[in-house]
Amino acid sequence: MQENEFSSEDFLPATEEEKTYAAPDRPATTFFKDGMKRLLQNKVATVSAVLLILVVLMAVILPLFWPYGYSQMLGNRPGKPMDASYNNLAPFAYGQSEIKRIEAGEKVFPHIFGTDASGRDYFIRVVYGTRISLLVGFFASIIVLIVGLTVGAVAGYFGGKVDLVIMRIVDIIYSLPDTLMVILLASVLKTALGAKIQGTVLGSLGSNMLSLFLVFAALYWVSMARLIRGQILSLREQEYVLSARASGAKAGWIIRKHLIPNCISVVVISTALQIPNAIFTESYLSFLGLGVNAPMPSLGSLAAEALNGIHSYPHRLVVPALAISLIVLALNLFGDGLRDAFDPKLKH
Amino acid sequence: MSAKTVGYILKRIALAALTVWVVITVTFFVMRAVPGGPFLGEKALTAEAEAALNAKYGLDKPLLEQYATYLRDIVTRLDFGPSLKQRGRTVAEVILDGFRVSAKLGLTAAAIAIVTGTVLGSFAAIRRKKTADKVIMVVTTAFVSMPSFIMGTFLLLIFAVELMVLPANGAVSGGLILPVITLALYPTAYITRLTRSSMLDVLGQDYIRTAKAKGVSGVKLIFGHGLKNAVLPVITYLGPMIAYIVTGSLVVEQIFAVPGIGRTFVSSISGRDYPMIMGTTIVLSVLIVTMNLVSDLLYQAVDHRITLK
Numbered sequence: 001m002q003e004n005e006f007s008s009e010d011f012l013p014a015t016e017e018e019k020t021y022a023a024p025d026r027p028a029t030t031f032f033k034d035g036m037k038r039l040l041q042n043k044v045a046t047v048s049a050v051l052l053i054l055v056v057l058m059a060v061i062l063p064l065f066w067p068y069g070y071s072q073m074l075g076n077r078p079g080k081p082m083d084a085s086y087n088n089l090a091p092f093a094y095g096q097s098e099i100k101r102i103e104a105g106e107k108v109f110p111h112i113f114g115t116d117a118s119g120r121d122y123f124i125r126v127v128y129g130t131r132i133s134l135l136v137g138f139f140a141s142i143i144v145l146i147v148g149l150t151v152g153a154v155a156g157y158f159g160g161k162v163d164l165v166i167m168r169i170v171d172i173i174y175s176l177p178d179t180l181m182v183i184l185l186a187s188v189l190k191t192a193l194g195a196k197i198q199g200t201v202l203g204s205l206g207s208n209m210l211s212l213f214l215v216f217a218a219l220y221w222v223s224m225a226r227l228i229r230g231q232i233l234s235l236r237e238q239e240y241v242l243s244a245r246a247s248g249a250k251a252g253w254i255i256r257k258h259l260i261p262n263c264i265s266v267v268v269i270s271t272a273l274q275i276p277n278a279i280f281t282e283s284y285l286s287f288l289g290l291g292v293n294a295p296m297p298s299l300g301s302l303a304a305e306a307l308n309g310i311h312s313y314p315h316r317l318v319v320p321a322l323a324i325s326l327i328v329l330a331l332n333l334f335g336d337g338l339r340d341a342f343d344p345k346l347k348h
Numbered sequence: 349m350s351a352k353t354v355g356y357i358l359k360r361i362a363l364a365a366l367t368v369w370v371v372i373t374v375t376f377f378v379m380r381a382v383p384g385g386p387f388l389g390e391k392a393l394t395a396e397a398e399a400a401l402n403a404k405y406g407l408d409k410p411l412l413e414q415y416a417t418y419l420r421d422i423v424t425r426l427d428f429g430p431s432l433k434q435r436g437r438t439v440a441e442v443i444l445d446g447f448r449v450s451a452k453l454g455l456t457a458a459a460i461a462i463v464t465g466t467v468l469g470s471f472a473a474i475r476r477k478k479t480a481d482k483v484i485m486v487v488t489t490a491f492v493s494m495p496s497f498i499m500g501t502f503l504l505l506i507f508a509v510e511l512m513v514l515p516a517n518g519a520v521s522g523g524l525i526l527p528v529i530t531l532a533l534y535p536t537a538y539i540t541r542l543t544r545s546s547m548l549d550v551l552g553q554d555y556i557r558t559a560k561a562k563g564v565s566g567v568k569l570i571f572g573h574g575l576k577n578a579v580l581p582v583i584t585y586l587g588p589m590i591a592y593i594v595t596g597s598l599v600v601e602q603i604f605a606v607p608g609i610g611r612t613f614v615s616s617i618s619g620r621d622y623p624m625i626m627g628t629t630i631v632l633s634v635l636i637v638t639m640n641l642v643s644d645l646l647y648q649a650v651d652h653r654i655t656l657k
Contacts (some may be wrong), residue, residue, distance in 0.1 A: 132606065140526065172363070172367055172370055175364070175367045175637060175640065176365060176367060176370065176371060176633070177591055177594075177595075177632065177633045177636040177637065179591070179595040180594075180595065180632055180633055180636070181371075181374070183598075183613075183617065183628075183629075184374075184375060184378060185628050186377060187625060188378050188379060188381055188382055188615045191382055191620070192381050192382055224357070242384050262552065276493075280495055282394060283495055283497075284495060284497065284595075284599065287495075287497045287599055287602075288598065288599065288602075288614055288617065289614075289617070289618055290617065300495075300497075303497065303498065303501065304497075306501075307501060307603065309507060310504065310509060311509055314505050314509065314510075317501050317505065318502075318505070321498040321501060321502065324495060324498060325490075325493060325494045325495075326497060328493045328494075328495075329489070329490065329493035329494075332492075332493055333489075
């Protein structure tokens with residue numbers, strides 16, 4: 001047992017040279033900084049993020065100074081007969097009175113994507129549609145997060161019978177065919193809510209949009225609840241929590257330093273990945289005529305409307321379709337990047 | 349089969365049955381929340397006419413009794429009541445008519461997706477990090493992010509409107525080609541990715557190395573030893589795939605004017621044909637729940653490594 005013997009030399013203070021071994025090579029990094037660094041190294045995720053920021057900025061800023069409104073029928077001037085030359089304009093074409101103004105030397109803002117069958121500037125409708133789709137995606141995900149977080153946390157925290165009952169309900173909702181239920185609820189809520197919310201704040205939101213949010217709150221929270229319950233159950237039993245407790249850490253410290261950092265990234269990531277899902281569902285419902293109320297456009301309803309004139313005006317389909325695909329793709333890729341960068345369970 | 353396996357199977361069947369019951373119940377009570385009741389829609393009727401209609405469809409009876417009747421009719425006679433818009437026909441007849449077309453469409457799409465997906469996925473795994481693999485991955489990523497109605501309208505635009513090589517109408521001969529492709533693209537892309545990752549996993553296993561060492565050649569190695577094991581996760585996707593094809597067919601049949609169950613469903617939504625909406629929702633839900641059950645049980649039966657809970 002030669003190795004286990006100690007000599008008095010082992011108890012001498014460390015020399016300066018020995019101390020340098022223990023010095024960190026680089027300044028300590030935080031979980032957030034570390035994740036951000038990984039995220040920025042991920043080219044696909046960074047490009048997606050830049051694209052998304054551009055799309056959001058466009059959807060927010062452009063309507064502020066765009067000379068045309070999304071529901072403004074350009075051929076409709078007060079006190080004048082309807083000017084049909086504004087309907088179905090090709091991209092960068094002008095209506096009759098606009099051509100006269102241009103001939104007179106005036107500058108007229110171009111209709112980049114032309115106009116639709118009612119003479120509304122199509123570009124601004126796409127911009128508004130993007131705005132609506134993004135809003136629906138964002139708020140639906142927040143609703144899913146709130147409901148799922150509450151239910152999941154209650155199930156995970158109380159355990160026992162409460163957990164059992166909640167999880168059986170979750171099992172059943174989970175195995176429901178969600179899209180069919182969404183269609184069913186949306187088609188009923190549309191008529192059932194329509195009259196009741198007229199004139200209230202909710203009324204301006206539109207019965208379809210409201211039913212969409214209700215449907216998300218009622219059905220899509222289950223995977224989030226499962227996730228959060230699982231997180232809470234497993235984190236509670238982790239060795240580092242036990243070790244922290246054994247070292248005398250208080251509950252607040254454990255929650256702040258161990259539970260939240262380990263749980264939050266997973267929750268944020270799955271919320272982020274919920275957004276494209278919601279945009280998908282909204283555009284699908286809009287396409288079936290169950291989405292936002294007219295004249296409000298969403299990308300799905302624009303695509304659905306364009307289907308009628310597909311032979312003559314294919315660009316009206318291509319533009320919103322590309323917009324949805326790009327947004328959903330960018331959100332998915334960014335969400336994946338977020339997960340790769342911030343999920344503590346993944347190996348780097 | 350061990351007692352544990354039987355217990356698991358029974359539990360899964362019970363959950364499926366419970367889910368179907370929930371679907372029927374939710375459908376029934378949600379439809380009763382419609383102003384004017386499901387059989388009246390939004391038409392303004394005189395009091396007598398309304399009373400007569402209510403009596404005819406049993407709507408004057410207590411809600412729970414109506415519910416019991418509705419449930420009993422479905423379970424014993426598959427009777428979903430009469431269609432409101434298609435006079436003189438029952439919901440069951442209309443659904444059966446559309447189902448013949450939709451089943452052909454959906455099953456063809458599913459078959460194409462499974463075959464193409466597994467082949468492409470295996471191919472990508474073998475050519476890992478080579479050009480072919482990269483191309484396949486980029487293309488499948490794009491397809492996975494594209495809603496079915498967009499894929500459908502693009503295909504319509506390209507092949508039926510611009511090139512005019514395929515018919516846009518799903519009711520004529522050859523008309524099902526575009527709808528089948530539209531429906532198959534997403535599941536194909538998904539199965540390709542699934543097969544690729546599980547094939548990569550399998551190819552790293554010891555038994556593959558052993559087979560290689562014993563001199564098994566490339567094709568036999570991949571398809572005999574590799575694919576047999578790599579295809580397991582694909583089985584779990586069968587249920588979700590049917591769900592995707594069912595919901596996808598709602599819009600795809602709309603786009604290509606296919607006279608199937610999805611088109612009937614969509615037109616019954618816009619026409620507020622509530623008995624039709626209820627019947628179709630229930631039938632399609634039963635289909636999806638059953639397929640989920642089947643693919644789950646199949647997976648258990650095929651893969652002996654899975655421990656039952």
